[in-house]
Amino acid sequence: MTQIQHRPDHHLKTAVADELAWTPSVNAEGIAVSVDGGAATLAGHVGTYPEKQAALRAATRVHGVTTTVDRILVRHGHAIPADVDLAREAMAVFDRRTVLVPKNSVQVDVRDQVITLRGSVDWHHEREAARRAVAALPGVSGVRNLITLRPRRESPRPRPKHGSSRRWPGTRPGPPSTSRSPSTTARSP
Template identity: 75%
Template structure:
């Protein structure tokens, strides 16, 4: 596999700062950036939780950033919603999304404007849909997604491994040769080497698409 040169931290810091400034939904002037060994830490404050998510996504888009650390604080204005009001709004949102997130499958708790989701669903995309459903509610400071995925009795590890390996090959030709898949029940473990953090994330996302997957342990490393 082609070896890649890791970008120096000070170059990454400049690139992340520029990407934040390039992102129109983020007020980059209120966000600080430090980079250590490829890990970008964002600090400072933003006005809304969606802005915080956009800032973290912007940093992760920069080539060479291995992962991000979140130290951003959501700073609300003079009107801070009551936790009971946020909980009520969250349940209204789920009542409208019963096609994607089965009704009564998710429980909501709110404390200090942080929403905690619990319960169980059949697919990873439903768990993510539940998180996205409440992430845009005005006045929240964070979302803790503790929803679990119900293990499926129909999962055959050998079949799941074949299907997942084929999916990886469809998405990026090099994956089939450089990413190994191991399946234990609904647990998928990925190992091997790829060329970029984007490829590493893509491999993990592909694993989550497979039916019956309840957890993904991404041990894929970057060649370098």
């Protein structure tokens, strides 16, 4: 039986702090790290929501970290916009067509600088593009992406014509046809 070697928490704490320091999009000076049983807690403040996301991703990259606890606050260096202004700016991103999502497929709600996206799109890349576009807006403290993917209809499989020898994907050839009548089958006594 093999045993899994776990890294001590103080080694994990150092490794997470080093990973944060080496991540170019994160200013690690405002983030404190603590580790307990492989769970890394990041606490402190950052300047933007994308920086917060990058810090959390950096911590999960460290071998031995089992989960991350997010206690990071986004502190904006400028005046915090009102929720109404932030919602207006988020909708403008979609109206300017800078994000490739179908028109009128995404609705925006804002509360306490946290943007909630609702609606449905056809493709996952459209869903992620919408999230990334609003996350980069100044004044955003968080994004909840509740956009769903529309179910895709499968086109019906064409049925083979009678007598066709072509097999369709997912079918197996059957055993060779050996139809013997009971009267011609020899039976031993």
